[in-house]
Amino acid sequence: MDDDDPVRLRRINLQNGGVLTPLSHGTIPTNRKEIEVRLPIALLGAVAMSMTLALTGCRANDSEPSAATCPSQVFDLQSTETPLGPPKELIRVFNQAVDQQVPVTTLAEMTSSAGWSSNWDRVIFIASAMTDAHLKRESGTDLTLACFDGLPGRSSNSDLVSPHATVFLSDGKPVQAVWWSGQNPSLDFGGQSFLTPETVFRYNPNRRVMEAE
Numbered sequence: 001m002d003d004d005d006p007v008r009l010r011r012i013n014l015q016n017g018g019v020l021t022p023l024s025h026g027t028i029p030t031n032r033k034e035i036e037v038r039l040p041i042a043l044l045g046a047v048a049m050s051m052t053l054a055l056t057g058c059r060a061n062d063s064e065p066s067a068a069t070c071p072s073q074v075f076d077l078q079s080t081e082t083p084l085g086p087p088k089e090l091i092r093v094f095n096q097a098v099d100q101q102v103p104v105t106t107l108a109e110m111t112s113s114a115g116w117s118s119n120w121d122r123v124i125f126i127a128s129a130m131t132d133a134h135l136k137r138e139s140g141t142d143l144t145l146a147c148f149d150g151l152p153g154r155s156s157n158s159d160l161v162s163p164h165a166t167v168f169l170s171d172g173k174p175v176q177a178v179w180w181s182g183q184n185p186s187l188d189f190g191g192q193s194f195l196t197p198e199t200v201f202r203y204n205p206n207r208r209v210m211e212a213e
Contacts, residue, residue: 070147075174077126077165078150084168085116087178094186097210101203105210108197120168120175123195127164128154138193141172148174166195186210 093114097105108118124138128151132144145151154162163181167174180187188209192199201210 070144071142072147072173074147074149075167075177076149077152077167077177077179079177082176083117084120084176085111085114087176089114090116090178091180091186094210097201098186098203098208101205102210104200104202106197107195107199107201107212110201110210111197118197120170121196122169123199124167124169125164125189125194126152126167126177128152128162139169139172140194141169143172143174184209188212 090111093110097110107123111118111120122140124135126135126148130145130151135143135145152162152164163179164185165177165179166187167177169175184207186209187201188204188207188211189195190212192212195212199212201212203209204211
């Protein structure tokens with residue numbers, strides 16, 4: 001059979017899984033010799049492209065920052081367990097202090113009035129805008145946001161304050177969370193990054209809150 005036989009050329013083309021493409025001068029390869037010359041060139045080009053994509057992918061993966069990990073056990077902010085005491089009682093005590101315009105008190109006195117245990121030593125504030133850097137600074141530990149499930153979300157209404165949680169810690173570990181919602185929660189951190197049992201609260205008549213100082 002002649003090298004230029006069209007039926008044989010079509011079979012060679014299909015076996016190689018390709019489509020006949022023009023040569024550099026714009027013509028279609030028409031015989032076996034031209035096809036055999038073009039095929040290795042096409043394969044070399046495909047291999048080079050694959051290696052380029054693989055190297056590019058490796059560089060992209062190397063540049064991606066690693067996600068923060070939790071150095072301890074993950075704590076669920078939505079947990080219903082109350083090892084320190086009922087959250088509703090603590091909220092009630094603070095609301096009552098506002099209603100009675102209590103001039104001054106401490107956080108230890110407030111938690112005691114709520115019937116809470118004293119097995120905690122620090123309280124931090126977790127809101128939707130919290131970052132790992134803020135969390136580490138306020139908790140005085142290496143805790144990250146990865147250490148918490150059920151983090152606060154942003155309110156769909158920009159005019160409303162997003163709910164937030166106060167987390168009671170003991171030796172740097174989360175023990176219990178209390179959620180506060182509404183436009184003006186009765187417990188206010190004031191300018192404090194964290195609270196301790198000795199933190200003083202004063203009634204703020206302008207904002208009608210118990211404000212830490």
